[in-house]
Amino acid sequence: MSASLTVNKGAQNLSADLGPDLAAAVDLAKAEKALSTRKAYGSDFRLFEVWCKVKGVSALPASPETVAAFLAAETGNGSKPSTLGRRVAIRYAHKLAHLGTPTDSEAVKATLRGIRRTVGAAKVRKAPAVAATVRAMVALAPEGLKGVRDRALLLLGFAGAFRRSELVALDVADIAETETGLLVTIRRSKTDQDGEGVTIAIARGDVACPARALREWLYASGIEAGPIFRPINKAATVSQERLTDRSVANIVKAYAERAGFDASLFSGHSLRSGFLTSAAAKGASIFKMMDVSRHKSVDTLRGYVRDAELFKDHAGAGLL
Numbered sequence: 001m002s003a004s005l006t007v008n009k010g011a012q013n014l015s016a017d018l019g020p021d022l023a024a025a026v027d028l029a030k031a032e033k034a035l036s037t038r039k040a041y042g043s044d045f046r047l048f049e050v051w052c053k054v055k056g057v058s059a060l061p062a063s064p065e066t067v068a069a070f071l072a073a074e075t076g077n078g079s080k081p082s083t084l085g086r087r088v089a090i091r092y093a094h095k096l097a098h099l100g101t102p103t104d105s106e107a108v109k110a111t112l113r114g115i116r117r118t119v120g121a122a123k124v125r126k127a128p129a130v131a132a133t134v135r136a137m138v139a140l141a142p143e144g145l146k147g148v149r150d151r152a153l154l155l156l157g158f159a160g161a162f163r164r165s166e167l168v169a170l171d172v173a174d175i176a177e178t179e180t181g182l183l184v185t186i187r188r189s190k191t192d193q194d195g196e197g198v199t200i201a202i203a204r205g206d207v208a209c210p211a212r213a214l215r216e217w218l219y220a221s222g223i224e225a226g227p228i229f230r231p232i233n234k235a236a237t238v239s240q241e242r243l244t245d246r247s248v249a250n251i252v253k254a255y256a257e258r259a260g261f262d263a264s265l266f267s268g269h270s271l272r273s274g275f276l277t278s279a280a281a282k283g284a285s286i287f288k289m290m291d292v293s294r295h296k297s298v299d300t301l302r303g304y305v306r307d308a309e310l311f312k313d314h315a316g317a318g319l320l
């Protein structure tokens with residue numbers, strides 16, 4: 001992000017001995033946001049900077065009128081209200097630079113409200129990769145290392161209701177196999193920014209077993225430590241690096257298409273939502289679902305239960 005955390009005027013006369021510690025404080029302050037969030041904020045602010053340069057106005061500091069005009073222009077370009085709400089990361093840039101935040105202005109807030117009323121704020125939901133879908137996808141995994149890796153990734157991602165960032169962050173040391181399944185330690189997540197960590201249980205499967213698929217991948221790849229899921233080049237050489245979360249989304253889309261589904265309806269989140277939708281349809285306890293998904297709010301999971309039971313005891317059943 002172009003804006004950087006700076007020392008305010010009142011701190012300019014502090015002893016030079018504070019220099020190294022103050023620099024460390026700057027880095028720690030930036031770390032309050034997840035890396036993915038900081039990247040998204042940086043990308044959004046760069047778009048705003050480019051727009052401001054074309055219009056000949058200041059991006060930092062920006063006036064409320066400039067921000068409101070930018071939001072209106074982005075709406076005209078087809079940006080969704082949910083995207084525009086995130087682009088008010090302009091606020092974060094101003095806070096880091098010790099500047100007043102133009103997004104607090106009623107003019108900006110009113111513009112966003114007007115955009116939502118005019119365009120609509122309903123989010124486009126991606127399709128859940130439910131159990132039957134995942135089984136169809138992994139059944140089409142090709143021979144070779146990539147097929148073995150992808151099968152393990154899809155089955156583990158589904159069975160653990162993982163966010164894609166959590167899935168690619170897993171190391172061999174985070175997995176323990178038991179007679180009844182896998183114990184997986186998630187060291188940090190979207191809802192655990194302090195890194196307290198949590199261990200979840202993943203049950204074995206009768207038709208497509210995530211524990212067996214993972215064991216086969218680790219054996220075939222020769223991975224004994226470090227990242228579990230890694231890129232594989234055309235020469236079938238396994239990288240030392242870990243896959244990106246974007247790679248997870250691409251793999252899900254690719255296998256959805258292989259199985260005859262519309263790939264555009266699926267995303268990296270489809271594995272997580274698919275597990276919850278499938279568990280709800282099977283009548284699983286919402287609290288047992290939370291044990292796996294680690295949701296903090298019961299209300300969020302109620303949506304999956306409702307979706308799974310839309311036609312159960314339907315009031316209109318048998319009327320026509």
